[in-house]
Amino acid sequence: MVEPEYLPKVAVSACLLGQNVRYNGGHCNFALFDRLNNYIEKISFCPEVGIGLGTPRPTVRLVNSPAGIRLIEPKSGEDYTQKMAEWSELQSDALINQRISGIVFKKGSPSCGLERVKVYSEKAHPQKNGTGLFSMIFTTLYPHIPAIEEGRLSEPVQAENFLARVAMMDLWWKYEERGWTRSSLQQFHGEHKLLLQSRSPNAPRILGNLLAVNPENKTMNELALEYITGAQEYMGHNVEKRYVAAALRRAVGRLPKNLPKSQRAYLHAWIDYYSKGLVPRIASMALIQQAYEMVESEHLPWKRLFEPFNIVSGVMAKV
Ligand code: SF4
Structure with missing residues (x-):
């Protein structure tokens, strides 16, 4: 039997791999990954689908509150912070158990974005200075795993x-x-x-x-x-x-x-x-x-x- 070829594993936000998991039921396929097929094995993850939000779904956003940064669905006021934090810890460990050698996050997302994610507050305009909840937890737990947003991969x-x-x-x-x-x-x-x-x-x-x-x-x-x-x-x-x-x-x-x-x-x-x-x-x-x-x-x-x-x-x- 021929052994399958071993490739380094890289975790990727699922929407970047063409999976229809975005809030609007669509994706944002990132073409570079097709060219990397012979070099890496891609492992997809979607934090928002992971915590049980459907597709399509109302948007969620980071909100600055007296209790710190929260992940809120503005339409209903539902607070998903705790649920996302728990899922993120489990998912981070699961990815490490699979021995990923890198992770690529979707930019701008309140769950996946690594930097300059919009943070809303009641009084002021949103500030682009936040980090998605899942990406923040993953990079805090495992700072040795190379992490990047797809925009920088361009x-x-x-x-x-x-x-x-x-x-x-x-x-x-x-x-x-x-x-x-x-x-x-x-x-x-x-x-x-x-x-x-x-x-x-x-x-x-x-x-x-x-x-x-x-x-x-x-x-x-x-x-x-x-x-x-x-x-x-x-x-x-x-x-x-x-x-x-x-x-x-x-x-x-x-x-x-x-x-x-x-x-x-x-x-x-x-x-x-x-x-x-x-x-x-x-x-x-x-x-x-x-x-x-x-x-x-x-x-x-x-x-x-x-x-x-x-x-x-x-x-x-x-x-
Ligand atoms: S950015 Fe992250 S949470 Fe949003 S659809 Fe893509 S993988 Fe899911």
């Missing part, structure tokens, strides 16, 4: 970064399945050093120290969780050319000594072209990868720096 750089974070999280689950030890944690860190450096130059050192010192004498599982939470936070930083260029130069520096000097200089020249915005990153990365293949070097830190972009170069180039 921006290639953000989409690429999100997929790189998903790839990191997916590998973390695979390691976890085998059980964390001090050496497996060190190996995971070693594999991601350059990728982390490409987002934040100090991240490899700070996270490396955490593993070496384990200041609070945590169990290996607790230490692994603290590590991935920190690593994902660094990975959430904006991608800056100078940091990526520095990581690429380090990757060239780690090529075996038998690589001719002229070829090393050629690779550095292409990193300069990238730094000046003359060529895309993928061009210099492809050349460096080719150099690694030529000298038959399986350098793990380099591998993780490249792999996420492999995924993206096949998908995001078409966005």
